[in-house]
Amino acid sequence: MKARHSLQRTLSLGLTVGVTLLWLMGVTASAMVAQHEMNEVFDSALQETAQRILPLAVTDILSREAGTGQKRAPAMGDHEEYLTYLVRDASGKILLQSHDTDISVFDARPRQGFFDTDTHRIYGESAVSDTLFIEVAEPLAHRREAAFEAGLALLLPLLVLIPVSLIGVWWAVRCSLRRVVVFRETLESRGSADLSPIAVERLPAEFEPIAASINRLLERLRRALEAERSFTANSAHELRTPLATALAKVQRLKTELSEKTSLQKASEIEESLHNLARLSQKLLELAKAEGGGVLSEEEHDLVPILETIIGDYERLNPGRIDAQLPNTEVTSLLNPDAFAILIRNLIENALKHGGKGGAVEIRLSADGTVSVKNHGDIVAPSDMALLRNRFVRAETNALGSGLGLAIAEAIVSGAGIRLGLHSPARGWQDGFEAELNVVIKR
Known part of the structure; x- marks a missing residue:
C-alpha cells in the first residue's frame, strides 16, 4: 500500500526548503562579495601602512647613520600584531623591523607591489631611488577569520528564520487549503x-x-x-x-x-x-x-425486534429455532426496518438450506454480534465467493430466488458493516454460518 502524500505538508516543506536554499545562496553570494570588499580594504590598509611608515623609517635610518636610532622598533605594549614590517636595502640587509616580525615570512630580497606567500599577504614599497625597501605583511589567517565571522554573522539569523519561515509557510498553506481540507473531509465522511x-x-x-x-x-x-x-x-x-x-x-x-x-x-x-x-x-x-435509509437518526434497541421475528418463525417452524439473546439492550443506529429485513432473510436462508428438520441457531451477544447457523452440506469455496450476488444459489434442492444474501449484503454495505459467511460453520463439522456486528454508533 502506497503512503499517502499530503499536499499541505508537501507545499510547506517544499516552500520552506526552497526559501532556505535561496537564503543560503544569498548568504554565500553576500559572503563572497564581503570577502572581496574586505580584501580590498585590507590591501588598502597594507599599502597605506607601508606608505606611512616608509618616510619615518628613512628618517630613522638616516639618523642612525649619524649615531642614533635602533634596528628593531620598540613595542609600546604587549599586543597581537596583525601587520608586521621589514625595512631593508637592495641587498636584503635588514635596516629596521617591527618588534614582532617573523623574518622567515619574507623573501631573501625585497620585492615591490602585492604578492602572497603560503601564510601572508605582503605589500612592498621603495624609496631613496630604490635603495631602501619596506615590506608590510599581514597573516592570511586573519583575513580568513574576518571572512568567516562575517559569513557567520550573515548565517546565524537563518537559525531563527528557518523555523519561523516553516511556521509561516505552513500557516499560509493551511489557510489557503482550508476549504480543500473541508472538501476532503466531506468526501471521507460520506456514506x-x-x-x-x-x-x-x-x-x-x-x-x-x-x-x-x-x-x-x-x-x-x-x-x-x-x-x-x-x-x-x-x-x-x-x-x-x-x-x-x-x-x-x-x-x-x-x-x-x-x-x-x-x-x-x-x-x-x-x-x-x-x-x-x-x-x-x-x-x-x-x-x-x-x-x-438503512441508518436512523437515533439509536434503537434491536433485542425486542429480534425477539418478535424469532417468535414469528418459531410459530411457523416449531422446534427448529434455537435462540439465545442478551438480557441487556443492544442499541444501534441501524434502521429497525432494515434490521428486520436483514434478519428475516438470514433466518429464511438458514431454514430453507439447513438439514431437514435441523435446528437453526441464532445468537445475539451483548456487543452486537449476530450469528445465524444451520446444519447441512458444506458450501464449496468457489460458490461462497458468489453467494452475495443476485440470483446466485449454491447447489441445493430448496426453493428460493437467490436474493436472500444479496438483500443482506445490500443492507450491511449501506450501513458500513461487514457480513461474514462461513462454511462449515465455526465450531461445527458441517453447515453454514452468517455472522455480523449490528452495533453502529455516531
Whole structure:
C-alpha cells in the first residue's frame, strides 16, 4: 500500500526548503562579495601602512647613520600584531623591523607591489631611488577569520528564520487549503449511500472543476440507481395485486374441480403463483435495501425486534429455532426496518438450506454480534465467493430466488458493516454460518 502524500505538508516543506536554499545562496553570494570588499580594504590598509611608515623609517635610518636610532622598533605594549614590517636595502640587509616580525615570512630580497606567500599577504614599497625597501605583511589567517565571522554573522539569523519561515509557510498553506481540507473531509465522511451534491463554496479555482465533475457524476449515479430501484419497487408492488387476485381465483377454481388431472394442474399453477409472489416480495425488499435509509437518526434497541421475528418463525417452524439473546439492550443506529429485513432473510436462508428438520441457531451477544447457523452440506469455496450476488444459489434442492444474501449484503454495505459467511460453520463439522456486528454508533 502506497503512503499517502499530503499536499499541505508537501507545499510547506517544499516552500520552506526552497526559501532556505535561496537564503543560503544569498548568504554565500553576500559572503563572497564581503570577502572581496574586505580584501580590498585590507590591501588598502597594507599599502597605506607601508606608505606611512616608509618616510619615518628613512628618517630613522638616516639618523642612525649619524649615531642614533635602533634596528628593531620598540613595542609600546604587549599586543597581537596583525601587520608586521621589514625595512631593508637592495641587498636584503635588514635596516629596521617591527618588534614582532617573523623574518622567515619574507623573501631573501625585497620585492615591490602585492604578492602572497603560503601564510601572508605582503605589500612592498621603495624609496631613496630604490635603495631602501619596506615590506608590510599581514597573516592570511586573519583575513580568513574576518571572512568567516562575517559569513557567520550573515548565517546565524537563518537559525531563527528557518523555523519561523516553516511556521509561516505552513500557516499560509493551511489557510489557503482550508476549504480543500473541508472538501476532503466531506468526501471521507460520506456514506456509500449518500449521493447528495457536495458543497463547493469558496473552493480554490483549481479544485472547482473537480468538485463540479464529482457532483455531475453523483447526480448521474443517483438517477441511475433511482431508476433501477424505482423499476424494481414498482414492478414488485404492481405485481402483488394481480398475483393475489390470480392466486385467489386459482384457489377458488380448485374447489370447483373434481377431476384429478385438473386439480394437479391447478395446484401447480398455485405453487407458481406463490413463488412469483415471494419473488416480488424479495425484489421489493431488495429495492428498499439498496434505496439508502438503512441508518436512523437515533439509536434503537434491536433485542425486542429480534425477539418478535424469532417468535414469528418459531410459530411457523416449531422446534427448529434455537435462540439465545442478551438480557441487556443492544442499541444501534441501524434502521429497525432494515434490521428486520436483514434478519428475516438470514433466518429464511438458514431454514430453507439447513438439514431437514435441523435446528437453526441464532445468537445475539451483548456487543452486537449476530450469528445465524444451520446444519447441512458444506458450501464449496468457489460458490461462497458468489453467494452475495443476485440470483446466485449454491447447489441445493430448496426453493428460493437467490436474493436472500444479496438483500443482506445490500443492507450491511449501506450501513458500513461487514457480513461474514462461513462454511462449515465455526465450531461445527458441517453447515453454514452468517455472522455480523449490528452495533453502529455516531
